[in-house]
Amino acid sequence: MTPLAGLTPLAAAADTSVRLGGGETVAFWVLGPVALAGALGMVFSRNAVHSALWLVLTMLSLGVFYVIQDAPFLGAVQVIVYTGAIMILFLFVLMLVGRDSSDSVVESLRGQRVAATVLGVGFAALVGAGIARATEGLGVVGLEEVQGQNGNIPAVAELLFTRYLLAFEVTSALLITAAVGAMVLAHVEREPGSRRTQKELSKARFLTERPSTLPGPGVYARANSVAAPALLPDGRPSVDSFATGIEPQPVEQMPRPTGRAQLGQPDASLGTLDPERVDGGPVDQAEDRR
């Protein structure tokens, strides 16, 4: 035994602990960074919908980890319940609340963000190092003995319906309470007859300053995107046509004849048989015709 080996408890511990298979190692080092990237992307993306999609990425990687670690039932539940149901619920609420209700950048507590970052890094270092030290020689007993011949799902079911039967039954009470609570919280009570008819709505609309609809986006412009505002006849964008939650983009105007020199005679503005370009050329022709 070399003196160096005696000085490195880490290496000694690594020798005693059980090495995992090569396939698992590859899967971990591929999916571990993916899970980390998903978590970081969720915290750092400004848009809440992007946050939800990043979290889906993390949850799917964790589901693969469960399957690798002899928990195929939990892996399936992770994909079906977490990514399938819970995240869809999140996206539903996001769409109901409105995508434009994004995060405010204002710090209500001074230096809170820096403090949280420092705290987070310190906590991660402390817990990570502590766990790494404490579980250095952690062996892998494996679940083959417990699961027996039947595999994972019957073994989990057996445990669930014997030792954890009471907890399982209490879970049903929890779920029914949650369902009723959500219904109570999300329900809006309306007086019967308080709904306004179409006639009343129409009258109320004509009493306002603008009985017509708002101008649609992209009128007089070379784009029909929602972000392209409608242009007024003098070229300014119409404020009424700005979409909520989207920054209005500058739009390229259609070339329009402006001024006496290009329009020529008043009749010429109605159009000619040979369409003319605005830039340069048609001015001479208009003068020729005059």
Next chain:
Amino acid sequence: MTLTWYLVLAAILFTIGAAGVLVRRNAIVVFMCVELMLNSVNLTLVTFARATGTLDGQVMAFFVMVVAAAEVVVGLAIIMSIYRTRRSASVDDANLLKY
């Protein structure tokens, strides 16, 4: 590669979730960070179940998932009712118990 790496990954994910709860202002994103913390704890439970050779950790993770589902349903309903009265989903705006 040992099981320790799973635990370290779970610790880092938990920390990111906790920091997200502290930093973010949108109530729905704060909720997602809580979900991330629950998920990282589940990974720890599954890893320890494998290390110790018992299935109790997996059953525990299953219960965590059930409770998380119930918690999300009620929490999102609360966020929606707050949004209805205050027209905002920011945690800074909800600083009174009523209204």
